[in-house]
Amino acid sequence: MYEIVEKAELAHTVYQYKIKAPLIAKKRKAGQFVVLRLNEMGERIPLTIVGSDDKEGTITIIVQEVGKSTAMLGDMTVGDSILDVVGPLGKPTHIEDFGIAVCVGGGIGTAPVLPIAKAMKEAGNKVISIIGARNKGLLILENEMREASHELHITTDDGSYGHHGFVTQVLQKFIDEGMKIGCVVGIGPVPMMRAVSNVTRPYGIQTVVSLNPIMVDGTGMCGACRVTIGGKNQFVCVDGPEFNGHEVNYEELMLRNRSYIKEEKTAMEEFTYHEGAKCYDRECK
Amino acid sequence: MDANEIKERMKIPRQTMPEQDPHERVRNFYEVPYGFTPEQAIAEAKRCIQCKKPLCVGGCPVNIDIPWFIRLIAEGKFVEAAHKLKETNGLPAVCGRVCPQEDQCEKVCVVGKKADAVSIGRLERFAADYEREHGEVTIPNIPKWTGKKAAVVGAGPAGLTVAGDLVKKGHKVTVFEALHTPGGVLMYGIPEFRLPKKIVQSEVEYLKRMGVEIVLNAVVGKLETIDELLANGYDAVFVGSGAGLPNFMNIPGENLSGVYSANEYLTRVNLMKAYQFPEYDTPVIRGRKVVVIGGGNTAMDSARTALRLCPEEVSIVYRRSREELPARVEEIHHGEEEGLKFKLLTNPKRFIGDHEGRLKALECVSMELGEPDESGRRRPVEMKGSEFTIEADVAIIAIGNGANPLVPQTTPDIKVNKWGNITVNPDNGRTSKEGVFSGGDIVRGGATVILAMGDGRRAADSMDEYMRTGIW
Numbered sequence: 001m002y003e004i005v006e007k008a009e010l011a012h013t014v015y016q017y018k019i020k021a022p023l024i025a026k027k028r029k030a031g032q033f034v035v036l037r038l039n040e041m042g043e044r045i046p047l048t049i050v051g052s053d054d055k056e057g058t059i060t061i062i063v064q065e066v067g068k069s070t071a072m073l074g075d076m077t078v079g080d081s082i083l084d085v086v087g088p089l090g091k092p093t094h095i096e097d098f099g100i101a102v103c104v105g106g107g108i109g110t111a112p113v114l115p116i117a118k119a120m121k122e123a124g125n126k127v128i129s130i131i132g133a134r135n136k137g138l139l140i141l142e143n144e145m146r147e148a149s150h151e152l153h154i155t156t157d158d159g160s161y162g163h164h165g166f167v168t169q170v171l172q173k174f175i176d177e178g179m180k181i182g183c184v185v186g187i188g189p190v191p192m193m194r195a196v197s198n199v200t201r202p203y204g205i206q207t208v209v210s211l212n213p214i215m216v217d218g219t220g221m222c223g224a225c226r227v228t229i230g231g232k233n234q235f236v237c238v239d240g241p242e243f244n245g246h247e248v249n250y251e252e253l254m255l256r257n258r259s260y261i262k263e264e265k266t267a268m269e270e271f272t273y274h275e276g277a278k279c280y281d282r283e284c285k
Numbered sequence: 286m287d288a289n290e291i292k293e294r295m296k297i298p299r300q301t302m303p304e305q306d307p308h309e310r311v312r313n314f315y316e317v318p319y320g321f322t323p324e325q326a327i328a329e330a331k332r333c334i335q336c337k338k339p340l341c342v343g344g345c346p347v348n349i350d351i352p353w354f355i356r357l358i359a360e361g362k363f364v365e366a367a368h369k370l371k372e373t374n375g376l377p378a379v380c381g382r383v384c385p386q387e388d389q390c391e392k393v394c395v396v397g398k399k400a401d402a403v404s405i406g407r408l409e410r411f412a413a414d415y416e417r418e419h420g421e422v423t424i425p426n427i428p429k430w431t432g433k434k435a436a437v438v439g440a441g442p443a444g445l446t447v448a449g450d451l452v453k454k455g456h457k458v459t460v461f462e463a464l465h466t467p468g469g470v471l472m473y474g475i476p477e478f479r480l481p482k483k484i485v486q487s488e489v490e491y492l493k494r495m496g497v498e499i500v501l502n503a504v505v506g507k508l509e510t511i512d513e514l515l516a517n518g519y520d521a522v523f524v525g526s527g528a529g530l531p532n533f534m535n536i537p538g539e540n541l542s543g544v545y546s547a548n549e550y551l552t553r554v555n556l557m558k559a560y561q562f563p564e565y566d567t568p569v570i571r572g573r574k575v576v577v578i579g580g581g582n583t584a585m586d587s588a589r590t591a592l593r594l595c596p597e598e599v600s601i602v603y604r605r606s607r608e609e610l611p612a613r614v615e616e617i618h619h620g621e622e623e624g625l626k627f628k629l630l631t632n633p634k635r636f637i638g639d640h641e642g643r644l645k646a647l648e649c650v651s652m653e654l655g656e657p658d659e660s661g662r663r664r665p666v667e668m669k670g671s672e673f674t675i676e677a678d679v680a681i682i683a684i685g686n687g688a689n690p691l692v693p694q695t696t697p698d699i700k701v702n703k704w705g706n707i708t709v710n711p712d713n714g715r716t717s718k719e720g721v722f723s724g725g726d727i728v729r730g731g732a733t734v735i736l737a738m739g740d741g742r743r744a745a746d747s748m749d750e751y752m753r754t755g756i757w
């Protein structure tokens with residue numbers, strides 16, 4: 001059992017948790033994730049480790065409610081325990097001094113970007129970050145990202161805060177202005193990662209994305225998480241989650257992520273029937 | 286036993302084990318055979334002629350004293366029979382169910398030369414079930430602690446055997462298991478209707494009561510490496526991480542929704558209980574027409590699982606002919622009773638999807654058998670121009686597993702062969718790295734439960750010796 005020791009609401013249906021998991025806290029590196037199972041009937045869901053505190057023995061995760069499991073997690077509070085937490089899984093981010101590293105976070109994707117931005121800064125990079133959300137209320141981790149970066153740019157789709165538009169427009173502007181970018185890290189919804197990769201491809205700028213396929217074990221045993229990358233099948237949980245953004249077959253990933261749309265709806269309906277209605281916003285997926 | 290008695294015994298017919306009706310059982314996940322009644326067990330045990338040179342013992346990879354335990358059953362001493370079994374086999378209730386007995390102990394049974402072989406596996410199962418169901422499981426005396434500690438990676442049959450043997454020798458043992466439940470393939474692979482999960486868990490409970498510590502959710506190599514375990518107070522390590530790396534076919538359309546590896550499909554259904562969705566949260570696509578690719582036991586388990594999830598039609602697509610099907614005859618027979626279809630001499634060329642990326646059909650080609658290949662079986666060759674399509678919304682690929690690479694990747698001084706299997710001295714399970722032992726599927730590739738357990742037993746003896754003497 002893994003106890004929740006802190007909870008904060010970062011935005012509408014987005015929560016941050018500190019969970020007691022001392023061994024994982026000691027070991028984890030930027031870019032890695034955990035798989036957790038809330039209770040005996042629960043499914044195994046992957047979530048990025050956003051931070052850790054070795055002394056307290058805690059890891060931090062940030063979760064957005066998009067379906068039954070994340071909604072149930074959203075209902076949990078300090079003092080509750082999660083049945084299983086396994087990690088740190090996946091390969092850590094490749095960190096080196098690229099000169100200028102641009103870190104792009106879209107929506108909940110800003111959560112996994114945060115530890116990478118921190119590590120990039122520590123490695124000597126000039127870190128320029130762009131974070132975006134659909135509107136001001138959904139923007140997360142503004143202060144943390146500001147601290148982790150040398151420069152922070154904000155975009156909202158509706159213009160309610162920061163630059164009116166998409167993160168990719170800001171990235172394009174940097175390139176047009178002649179910024180010598182060493183590396184771009186882009187994490188967010190699949191269409192956003194595809195868009196970021198499309199922006200950088202013509203210029204040959206190294207681009208790293210973190211993929212979020214459906215997983216089961218997270219240890220390379222089942223192949224549920226496979227995605228075609230550079231024409232080859234890769235298991236995201238052990239070969240990734242980060243890959244060269246220019247080589248990912250995004251269309252395939254998006255289709256595979258919709259494999260259980262019908263079942264997910266059933267699960268959610270059953271859940272809200274028993275637990276009372278809640279507002280779920282699946283648009284951003 | 287005099288000649289007359291032998292003759293009498295040979296006259297007793299092989300007892301048939303009652304089983305659930307096929308029409309009934311394809312609608313549930315309960316175990317198919319019910320097991321012998323005590324009367325049947327005694328009758329079957331009496332068929333054993335108590336050979337002076339029992340060939341059956343040599344046919345069993347762990348050399349169970351078969352005539353002895355069978356005699357105890359014949360005398361009605363069921364619990365004693367179970368204890369006798371447990372001297373050499375830590376998981377008799379499991380092996381009695383899943384061992385390919387017809388290729389091992391029963392294949393060489395002397396009675397089998399003239400009549401049907403003695404049902405050794407079913408008797409083994411009976412004794413173990415009787416002991417468990419009658420609450421007669423006793424914990425052996427555990428010797429005083431030797432002061433030594435061993436770590437075991439993976440709670441499959443190999444790892445669990447090592448753990449049980451080492452605590453019985455007085456060592457402390459910690460098992461690290463990556464998943465949230467111990468048991469390895471016994472939990473995530475072999476279906477409930479062939480091996481009820483509560484049996485596996487009661488065997489695990491037994492080990493815990495003997496003092497084995499099991500740490501779940503612990504991926505060795507990620508959480509701690511082998512070197513760290515050795516540095517942090519473990520005197521020896523056994524790696525039993527199994528062959529959990531599913532092979533794919535590398536043909537177009539393999540990543541469509543609805544195309545599963547057998548590991549994923551079985552894990553969803555067995556370990557995560559997707560057959561009880563939405564009560565349990567993990568879904569699985571049930572489909573209307575399911576095609577399973579492959580002809581081994583894993584294919585058969587996947588197909589019989591699919592039959593229970595109520596599709597209209599489940600078929601096996603296999604590239605050779607019926608004779609070459611590697612699955613156990615009993616499994617094929619059970620499958621057919623349950624309505625399983627076979628599309629033999631057929632090989633998939635590509636998976637075809639709809640506009641939403643969901644599987645809707647397979648393009649296949651007919652095969653014919655050519656010259657024998659290195660395995661001695663006739664090589665299947667494509668018949669040009671014979672392409673045809675099979676409608677399917679779920680396809681399950683069951684064409685074998687590779688070695689789980691996590692441990693070797695993070696411990697480069699453990700030698701592996703070109704397939705990634707750890708190389709060991711087969712007599713004692715010692716790897717190229719001092720203090721590290723290995724066995725089971727990570728060494729052999731996909732093998733069997735009892736072979737994994739045999740490896741575990743030999744490795745445990747050698748680990749005991751190493752921990753006591755320090756000699757490598």
Ligand SMILES: Cc1cc2nc3c(=O)[nH]c(=O)nc-3n(C[C@H](O)[C@H](O)[C@H](O)COP(=O)(O)OP(=O)(O)OC[C@H]3O[C@@H](n4cnc5c(N)ncnc54)[C@H](O)[C@@H]3O)c2cc1C
Pocket residue numbers: 033043044045046047048049062063064065066067068069070071108111112211212213214215216241257258261264265285
């Ligand atoms: C490596 C990785 C890191 C992730 N990090 C984060 C994070 O830091 N914060 C966050 O909020 N989300 C993260 N996700 C996504 C998160 O795992 C899913 O949102 C969650 O599993 C949805 O479960 P659900 O039951 O609430 O929703 P469902 O209703 O079951 O599904 C909603 C959508 O989530 C995806 N999904 C469903 N089941 C799984 C599964 N078992 N594994 C992966 N995706 C699934 C599907 O695309 C689905 O359409 C990450 C995913 C991966 C692979």
Ligand SMILES: Cc1cc2nc3c(=O)[nH]c(=O)nc-3n(C[C@H](O)[C@H](O)[C@H](O)COP(=O)(O)OP(=O)(O)OC[C@H]3O[C@@H](n4cnc5c(N)ncnc54)[C@H](O)[C@@H]3O)c2cc1C
Pocket residue numbers: 383384385438439440441442443444461462463464467468469470471474475503504505506525526527528529551582583586689691692724725726727731732733734735737
């Ligand atoms: C579907 C199916 C049906 C089968 N049917 C039969 C049958 O009827 N009869 C038979 O005799 N055999 C059968 N087999 C084969 C048999 O199950 C295996 O040979 C046997 O389980 C091998 O045992 P093992 O202990 O080596 O590995 P496994 O059973 O694979 O166990 C390995 C364990 O190690 C864990 N692990 C892996 N990596 C790590 C890590 N880094 N850290 C911690 N833990 C880790 C895994 O999660 C797993 O629990 C079947 C196999 C399959 C897949």
Ligand code: SF4
Pocket residue numbers: 344345346347348349351374380381384385386389390391405406409735
């Ligand atoms: S363990 Fe397997 S091979 Fe050995 S006696 Fe039992 S059924 Fe036969």
Ligand code: SF4
Pocket residue numbers: 332333334335336339340341342351352393394395396397403405
């Ligand atoms: S070979 Fe057959 S008859 Fe002889 S002891 Fe073994 S089981 Fe009994």
Ligand code: FES
Pocket residue numbers: 214215216217218219220221222223224225226235236237238
């Ligand atoms: S989630 Fe099973 S192999 Fe990646």
